[in-house]
Amino acid sequence: MKTKFAIFDIDKTIIHTDSMFQFLKFGIRKKPASSPVILNVVLRSLLYKLGLMQAEKAKSAYFHAMRHLEDADLKHFYETELKPAIYPDALKKMQDKKSEGYHVLLVTASPDAYMRYFAELPYVDKVIATKLSVKNGRFTSMIEGNNCKGEEKVHRIQQYLTEQQLTIDYDSSCAYSDSLSDLPMLGLVKHKFLINHKSAHGCEGLRWNR
Structure with a gap:
């Protein structure tokens, strides 16, 4: 049986900020001695843009603080930095879609270590995120x-659909993102929306205010 899906990116789509930068600052506040990691972040980001480093290795620098944090710290980060940053329009859209019988799916390139808490929202069915390895009961930066x-978002969504024995109802489903990198994901549904973006690229534009 086909299911109506409402698929959302998170960073700068559901929330008005970039969670990786917020986490980097959060980690430095928790452990000020780790502040030199900023230089590593800048270097790796530059190497990635030059095509000299894979995204996975470049991004790991942002999560340097993971080894020092427990689940309670990660939950605190979500509660104090991410949850308050949710666009009111995005909140209402998720609530409306859930009440209309949609399967609400959040898919993000940010790590599961803290993005998983978005699944606690009563109108979110599932969060799919970049996975971080776990060592000795704690998330690592890797x-x-x-x-x-x-394309990895599409792969992860399809994996989820197979596991849950679900099929997207293309004609009735919708997806939301701020980034053109999500065009493969937006292609899974008929109704595509770009949030606060100048270009349409076959999508309808939506303006969400803080």
Whole structure:
């Protein structure tokens, strides 16, 4: 049986900020001695843009603080930095879609270590995120598998559909993102929306205000 899906990116789509930068700052506040990691972040980001480093390795620098944090710290980060950053329009859209019988799916390139808490929202059915490895009961900064971006989002969604024995009702489903890198994901549904973006690229534009 086909299911109506409402698929959302998170960073700058559901929330008005980039969670990786917020987490980097959060980690430095928790452990000020780790502040030199910023230089590593800049270097790896530059190497990635030059095509000299894989995204997975470049992004891991942002998560340097993971080894020092427990689940309670990650939950605190979500509660104090991410949840308050949710666009009111995005919140209402998720609530409306859930009440209309949609399967609400959040798919993000940011790590599951803290993005998983979005699944606690009563109108969210599932969060799919980049996976971080776990060592001695704590998340590490190392990405496990592939960065959940671009075509990888489609792969992870299809994997989820297979596991749950679900099929997307293309004509009735919708998807929302701020980024053109999500065009493969947006292609899974008929109704595509770009949030606060100048270009349409076959999508309808939506303006969400803070």
